Structures are given as C-alpha cells and as structure tokens.
Amino acid sequence: MASKEESARAKTFAAPSAGKAGLYIYRNSFVGKALKKDIFVDGKCVGESAPDVFFRTEVAGGVMHKLDTESEFSSNTIALMTEAGRNYFVRQYIKLGVFVGGAGLEPVTEEEGKADVLKLELAKGGHCDGTP
Numbered sequence: 001m002a003s004k005e006e007s008a009r010a011k012t013f014a015a016p017s018a019g020k021a022g023l024y025i026y027r028n029s030f031v032g033k034a035l036k037k038d039i040f041v042d043g044k045c046v047g048e049s050a051p052d053v054f055f056r057t058e059v060a061g062g063v064m065h066k067l068d069t070e071s072e073f074s075s076n077t078i079a080l081m082t083e084a085g086r087n088y089f090v091r092q093y094i095k096l097g098v099f100v101g102g103a104g105l106e107p108v109t110e111e112e113g114k115a116d117v118l119k120l121e122l123a124k125g126g127h128c129d130g131t132p
Contacts, residue, residue, distance in 0.1 A: 001053070007122035010056045013087055013114060021061045021082035025090045025105070026054035028116050032094030032101040038070040038128035039092060039105075045128035049092050049103075053123035061085065068132035071102035075132050078105045089113020 001007075016022040025039055027049045039046040039055065042065055046055045049069075059065050061084025068075040069092055082088055089108050094101045108116070 002122040002124050010054075010122050011118055013117075015085055016058045016061075016087065019061055019084050020058040021084055022087035023057050023059050023065075023080075023082070023090070024054055024087060024113055024117055025049075025057075025067070025092060026113070026117055026120055027092040027094075028052060028120060029091075029093045031096070032103075035094055035101050035103075037092065037094070037103040038130050038132075040068040040075075040128065040132040042066055043068075043132055045126060047123055047125035048127055048129065050123065052120050054117050054120045055123055055125050057125065066132075067105050069103040069105050070128075070130055071104070076102070076104045077132075078107070080107060087113075089117070091116065 033051045036048045036050050064081050068077045091108050
C-alpha cells in the first residue's frame with residue numbers, strides 16, 4: 001500500500017498535469033475478495049488490484065486509451081477517450097467464473113467514482129504477474 005499521505009493527496013482529486021488526464025482505477029466489490037487481478041493501461045502495468053484499493057495515474061489527454069484487466073481465460077478490455085485536464089474513474093469488478101473469478105472494467109461517473117475512491121486506500125502500482 002502507498003503511504004497514508006500519498007493516499008490522502010490522491011483523494012483531493014487535483015487537476016492532472018498539463019496535457020494529461022487523471023485516471024483512477026479502483027476495486028470496491030465484495031465478490032472475490034481473495035483474488036488479485038492485474039490492470040494495464042496502454043499495455044503498461046498499473047498494478048495488481050486487491051479489495052478496497054485504487055490506483056491513480058496520468059495519461060495523455062485527447063487520446064483513446066486501452067485498459068485491460070486479467071480475467072479467467074483472457075484479458076477483458078475497454079477503450080476510454082480522455083480529455084486533458086479532467087479526471088476519469090473506472091471500476092474493476094469481479095465476476096464469478098467457471099474455475100476462478102474473472103474481472104471486468106467499467107467507466108463510472110465522476111460523482112460516483114469520487115464517492116467510491118474516498119472509501120478506499122491508494123495501492124502501490126507497478127507490479128503485475130501477467131501481460132495484457
């Protein structure tokens with residue numbers, strides 16, 4: 001986990017750097033608490049999710065981005081168009097699978113995302129077990 005100070009700073013939802021969009025990816029679902037699932041943005045590892053955590057990263061604004069999450073048999077992918085100067089929120093959810101739980105990603109409104117992220121803790125990013 002990131003420090004309490006880093007988590008608190010991320011929860012201020014400050015404007016991203018010039019030309020960038022802020023991206024919050026979080027997991028708050030009750031289902032699959034024991035599972036950890038990799039998350040990638042544009043092929044780069046954001047981190048391995050766990051229950052009740054979020055990641056914050058910045059991406060280029062004005063560009064379509066590919067977000068992937070590890071799932072049961074293959075990655076689940078969404079595309080997200082971003083605008084510079086804005087924050088975006090994506091919820092990772094766990095779904096029941098045949099052998100193990102899978103994961104999916106869904107964009108949520110800024111209002112819903114902020115309310116959810118305030119209840120979570122910032123995770124340390126950069127470690128993934130797999131590839132997108």
